[in-house]
Amino acid sequence: MNGLQTLKLNKKAYKLYLRAKKLNLWSKETCTFMVNSARHIPISSNELSDLFEILIFVVEKTEIFPIEAQFRIKLNNKVVYLNSSGDFLEQRLIINDNKINGHLSQGPIMLSPKLDLKSVDFSTFISGYFRGHISAEVLKKLCTVPEPLKVVWNIAVVRTIYLKFSHPRWEDPLDSLYVVQQLLIAKEYPRNYVRLIENALVNGARLGFSPVDVLNKIVLHNLEMYGDDPDTFAEAMQLDWAMARRLNALFGKENDGTTFNQYSLQKLIIPLISPDSRFIKEQNLAEIDRMFRDIAIRWKEVFTQPYRYTKDLFDNYGDIYVANVCRNESPDYIRKELIRLLNHIDFISSRIDSEKQYTRFLKPLHIEGFEEIKKKTGSKSRQSVMRLLMQKHFEIIEEYTILEFPIDYRQYMTFFSGGFIQSPDDIDFFQNAVRNIRKLNSTETDEILRVMMAFASDVKETQKILDYISTCKIFDRQIYQKWKDLKEDRQDEAIYSLNKTFDRYLLDPTIEISIKELPKMERIIENAIIKQLIKSPRLSRQEIDYMLANETTAMEPMFSSELTKPVDFSVDEKVYATKSSSSQEFISVRHRFVNRAASMASDEMYRNRIATSLIKAGVYHYGNNYSDVSLEVMNNFQIFTGEVNNLTGKAAEVGRECASWILTQEKVLAVKTINLMEELILSGIIENTHVTKQAYPPFSDIMEKPERDTFTKETILPLKEIYSIYFREYINDFCINQSAQLPPVARTLFQKSFPGTETMMECAQIIYKNLAYYLDLDQFDLELNALNSQRVPGLEVKSRKIRMVGGKRKLDQFFSYAGEMGYKGLFNEIKRKDFIPIRIIDTTTMILSGYITAFFVYPSNSRNRIFLLTGIHIKESWIIDLDETNFYREARKALVNFAKRVDAELLCVTQSGEVHSGCSSIRNLMKADLDDKPLIKTSAVLKFPEKSFNFSEVSILWKKKSE
Amino acid sequence: MNEQMREDLTQFCRFDCDRYEFLINWLNREEISHSVIPTGSARHILIRLDKIRPYLKRYHVKTLVAHYDRVDGTPGANDNSSAVMQLLYSIDKLKSLNFAHNIQIILTDKEELMPGESLVNQGAYQLANLFREKNINNCIFFVFDMCGIGDTLISGRAGLQLLKNKYDNEIRFKKMYDHMRHFSDSLADLFLSFRDGEYFNLNSLFSDDLGFLLNRYPALQISVLPYSDALAVKNNLFRIDDEKWNEVQGKGVLSAEYREFLKPLLPQSWNSNHKSSDSIERLTDSAFDVIDEFILELAQYQIPYGEVNS
Structure with a gap:
């Protein structure tokens, strides 16, 4: 059945078709659209007939046919796109939780469901760069203007403005026109004001301003200020336009909305002339023009320099400052400040000529920091402080830029972004403090600095903190405050006791904390010790605080005292060569990854887009095999509306199968996933993992060492950690926690598992395996092995003393962070009565090096207890120095x-090799040990909120000798 | 390894040593009763230890086997003089046990096959054949081979693997496979409780055990390796493609292909086997301690006859 026949099936549609045939202009095009669209959309659809009606209406009233438009028709839970010939373009699922991108501040408009979704949405007209997007509602209004307005205004001009230049956010101007008209009549302003205003509307619209904004923000403002004097009014109206044109002239390009002028308008002119700007309010017009000329000339100079990163540096950093300065400073200061800012941007961009350096600039932290300052300088009295602070900030950044962003820069930026820098003095204090702390060589620099910035106000005070830090192993601001108030002789005693408690707390899980010099501080001291011991980069101080605040009684020691008796042994150290024979391939592969990651464009839609396209890919793949089912899934099931709980039967099965396919099958997908991961990690989209900060130094190391033979254990290991451990962690996190933030479709697919195929955790492992393969993670081990020197006979082998002891108190709830297993905050084993975390302590260095985790389970049909080992989680950076086999x-x-002590019959180990250890060498050792070992069936299936472990069959490592 | 043992080993590994003569003299010197079982040109030496405490009939007789022959022109310290000495020196300790241990020892001949010889020429095969003819059913065999270097006990399960492959192809091997599997499983407890359960199963090793297995006697090879060597072998084995492994095994364990395939997989400490470098200097005391301890452990470990019946 062709389109016309279909049209005839619907009375209303056919009537409209006949009406379209009678149109004077564009009749053929309109009819073609109707006939063709009827082939793709059910003719019974009200949305389609509405579209026909409006299209005819538009053609009749405006005599324009939107040739370049795309039409968007909502059908159930999807939207179908047609072009102006009625041909099918694509269909999309409606996803309701996409973020909307702004118009002027954030570049091109993306099709967004948050725009008013009328049954027919003219906002999807696409004709050039954000031009011609008009909603049906506005168009209807413009075609049915009340007579009184028609008398004053030239409505045809207004309508043309909308059809040519509008974008979806533009509201209809009728109300504003009415308000202005009332004012013109009431004040008896001259008739030529109307023409001036209409000109302003046209000019403004060309530059992307909504007529409503022009009327409300510029016209009304100018009418109130200069309305009584026709010449001044005309001049003021002229000035607004002149500022835009000045830039236009400077750049010598047409203001067609696609050139760099559009950028200048967004970033400079709009903040300057916005109603809350003081720039055009407080000076005479000639003066303003003069000032603006200065700014514009400098603006042109800066932005026409051939530096690569000028725009990147300015966006979301300089422009925020511009808006802020315009709002709060007098015109003269605005000029000075903007020129200072432009000089700053110019200087920085002239020094940053590579992606590496741009990454090091840590732009996201600048944005965060500036937002913090904005928050804190709300009151007017603080404005000048803020200005001075920013001037100082610019200076120090320029200094750091000259020094090529040394390690202090990162620290400064951490403080800047954290809101610690509140006045110009804070910057001086920071620099002094850093100098002093460097001398201590402490690993807790950040925390010490933080306390210093918070407490110390003079040199004496600073020295006191340094004295405390250099002698006491426990650092906490509350303890420090109490300690500071003690008499001097008691201060020494307190530090001695604190240090002793620190060591004993680690070694003895049953110790009671009590320091007589610091009474009633037990809880704080214990928390402080824990913070010192848990130095995982994967866990922020805030997260530690949160976990400590949410402790449960289940963590109290509650297992056999036999487990809290330590077992001591020694392990030989390994000897490393100082340089590796790293292959060029290794270096080039890493370079490639780093380059690609660093060149990513920051795009907030990125994540959603990737997730959505993954799902689409999955559905289409499925569709190839089971087309009808696929269509069913796409059209009818709640899977695509996010109502996961309603998923049953085939829909659930299909959806999950898609997920499983998506996660496991395609090589291309794996490669894409790698890109995604890298970009997410390096662009800091992965929150709370501090990966960006961690990634920074080793990446720079590798980028700065292009020659052969320059890698050492110290540079390879952090890279390995980033690639293997953080990826693993990210993937786990992505599949379990972050997936909650995905669009509903992706969320559904990521969160569900179904019998007989992979669970999400297994999918996570599969992704990780793929990543590991494509990232050549093995190469890190090979490099490290190459560094491992052969032991020279006769040379004394150094060894470390190790203690293993079961512990189940507050410290031990962090067991999953002490090692590098990759699961972050995933499990709640600690709360189980039968869960046994065993600390691994390097007593030579007094480091908590990791944990061994175990459970008690029972074999089927037996009361004999099994001591079930589930994982050996140790710090890779620690084990790397030791003989792993030993x-x-x-x-x-x-x-x-331990098993013998608790009278267990067997020592067993779970068979899921992936979870045994995050450390590849230990995993390999366990794999070899487990191979071909006898199995035993147990009745244990341990369920956690996030994951079930099936222990129905476990391998035996040791068996109690039968009597 | 005590001085006396070292001295004996040195003599035993001399190129001009007549090993059969040496053993007979040694046993006579120590006044240990023994008998010689000839099969073809091979002379096997049987040492029964049931005079002080008779063997318990309801349990299997655990027969500890070590071949005493060597490749001509090599010292044969690890292959297999060390195991022979370990067994000889365990006799005294076994005699002094105050319980019935059901252990007997056989020192076999003709383990090392000459080019062109097949498995039926192997001394152990012929001996097992003879046992079958004599209707001896209650024996299980522990074949000690390559026991001189390392600290980790190795249970060679090539026989079991071989039977499994055969059973996969031909149903008539099912009974034999089940039999061997049962035996292997029942021994697991012994290995798991010995030295905290630290041992490895290696499926690529075999020795005289094959001869016994093919005559339907449960047999297991015992070896010793340094832990790192055992790990390396395991890791090498993990890398082998299953199909390739089956293909090579299909050609027969005595085939040149099989031996060639196995060569790079073998532990580093066995590189000197069948070479003049297989000298007693390379042996380690820890290996002797492991075997000494294991034999005593084995003495306590009884396998009921009814449960593993041929």
Whole structure:
């Protein structure tokens, strides 16, 4: 059945078709659209007949046919796009939680469901750069203007403005026209004001201003200020336009909305002339013009320099400052400040000529920091402080830029972004404090600095903190405050006791904390010790505080005292060469990854887009095999509306199968996923993992060492951590936690698992495996092995003393962070009565190096207890210095010792190799040990909120000797 | 390894040593009763230890086997003089046990096959054949081979693997496979409780055990390796493609292809086997301690006869 026949099936549609045939102009085009569209959209659809009606209406009233438009028709939970010939373009699912992108501040308009979704949405007219987007509602209004308005205004001009230049956010101007008209009549303003205003509307619209804004923000403002004097009024109206044209002239390009002028308008002129700007309010017009000329000339100079990163540096950093300065400063200061800012941008961009350097500039932290300052300088009295602060900030940044962003820069930016820098003095104080703390060589620099910035106000005070820090192992601001108030002789005693408690707390899980010099501080001291011991880059101070505040009684020691008796042993150290024979391939592969990641464009839609396209890919893939089912899924099931709980039967199955396919199958997908991960990590989209900050130094190391033979253990290891551990962690996080933030479709697919196929955790492992393969993660181990020197006979082998001891108190709830297993805050084992975390402590260095985790389970049909090992989680950076095999054998013996003590019949280990350890060398050792070992069936299936572990069959590592 | 043992080993590994003579003299010197079982040109030495405490009939007789022959022109310290000495020196300790241990020892001949010889020429095969003819059913065999270097006990399960492959192809091997599997499983407890359960199963090793297995006697090879070597072998084995492994095994364990395939997989400490460098200097005391301890452990470990019946 062709389109016309279809049209005839619907009385209303056919009537409209006949009407279209009678149109004087564009009749053929309109009819073609109707006939063709009827082939793609059910003719019974009200949306389609509405569209026909409006289209005819538009053609009749405006005599324009929107040739370049795309029409968007809502059908159930999807939207179908047609072009102006009625041909099918594509269909999309309606996703309700996409973020909307702004218009002027954030570049091109994306089709967004948050725009008013009328049954027919003219906002999807696409004709050039954000031009010609008009909603049906506005268009209707413009075609049915009340007579009184028609008398004063030339409505045809207004309508043309909308049809040519409007974008979806433009509201209809009728109300504003009415208000202005009333004012013109009431004040008896001259008739030529109307023409001036209409000109302003046309000019403004060309530059992207809504007529409503022009009327409300410029025209009304000028009428009130200069309305009584026709010449001044005309001049003021002229000035607004002149400022835009000045830039136009400077750049010598047409203001067609696609040139750089559009950028200048957004970033400079709009803040300057916006109603809340003081720039055009407080000076005479000639003076304003003069000032603006200065700014515009400097603006042109800066932005026409051939530096690569000028615009990148300015966006979301300089422009925020511009808006802020315009709002709060007098015109003269505005000029000075903007020129200072432009000089700053010019200077920085002249020094940053590579992606590496741009990454090091840490732009996101600048934005955060500026937002913090804005928050804190709300009151007018603080405005001048803010100005001075920013001037100082610009200076210090320029200094750091000259020094090529040394390590202090990162620290400064952490403080800047954290809101610690509140006055210009804070910057001086920071620089002094950093100098002093460097001398201490402490690993807690950030925390010390933070306390210093918070407490110290003079040199004496600063020295006191330094004295405390250099002698006491526990650092906490509350303890420090109490300690500071003690008499001097008691201060020494307190530090001695604190240090002793620190060591004992780690070694003895049953210790009671009590320091007589610091009474009633037990809880704080314990928390402070924990913060010192848990130095995981994967866990922020805030997260630690949160976890400590949410402790539960389940963490109290509650297992056999046999487990809290330590087992001590020694492990040999490894000897490393100082330089590797790293292959050029290794270096080039890493360079490539880093380059690609650094060149990513920051796009807030990125994540959603990728997720959506993954789902689409999955659905289409599925559609190839089971087309009808796929269509069913796409059109009818709640899967695409996010109502996950309603998923049943085939829909659920299909959806999940898609997820499983998406996550497991395609090589291309794996490669894409790698890109996504890298970009997410490096662009800091992964929140709270501090990966960006962690990634920064090793990446720079690798970028700065292009020659052969320059890698050391210290540079390779952090890279390995980033690639392997953080990826693993990110993937787990992505699949479990972050997926909650995905669009509904993706969320559904990521969160569900179904019998017989992969669970999300397994999918996470599969993704990780793919990533590991494509990222050549093995290469890190090979490089490290190459560095591992052969032991010279006769040379004394150094060894470390290790203690293993079961512990279940506050410290031990952080067990998953002490090692590098990759699961972050995933499990709640600590709250289980049968869960046993065993600390691994390097007593030579007094480092909590990791945990061994175990459970008690029972075999089927037996009361004999099994000591079930579930994982050995140790710090890679620690084990790398030791003979891993030696460690594993000794740790295994220690575990047998524990099993014997608690009278367990068997020491077993779960068979899921992936979760045994985040450390590849330990995992390999366990794999070899487990191979071909006898199995035993257990009745245990342990369920956690996030994951079920099926322990129905476990491998036996040791068995109690039968009597 | 005590001085006496070292001295004996040195003599035993001399190029001009007549090993059969040496063993007979040694046993006579120590006044240990023994008998010689000839099969073809091979002379096997049987040492029964049931005079002080008779073997318990309801349990299997655990027969510890070590081949005493060597490749001509090599010292054969690790292959297999060390195991022979370990067994000989365990006799005294076994005798002094105050319980019935059901252990007997056989030192076999003709383990090392000459080019062109097949498995039926192997001494152990012929011996097992003889046992079958004599209707001896209650024996299980622990074949000690390559026990001189390392600290980690290795259970060689090539026989089991071989039977499994055969059973996969031909149903008639099912009974034999089940039999061996049962035996292997029942021994697991022994290995798991020995030295905190630190041992490895390696499926690529075999020795005299094959001869016994093919005559339907449960047999297991025992070896010793340094832990790192055992790990390396395991990791090498993980990398082998299953199909390739089956294909090579299909050609027969004595085939040149199989031996060639196995070569790079073998542990580093066995590189000197069948070479003049297989000297006693390379042996380690820890290996002797492991075997000494294991034999005593084995003495306590009884396998009921009814449960594993051929």
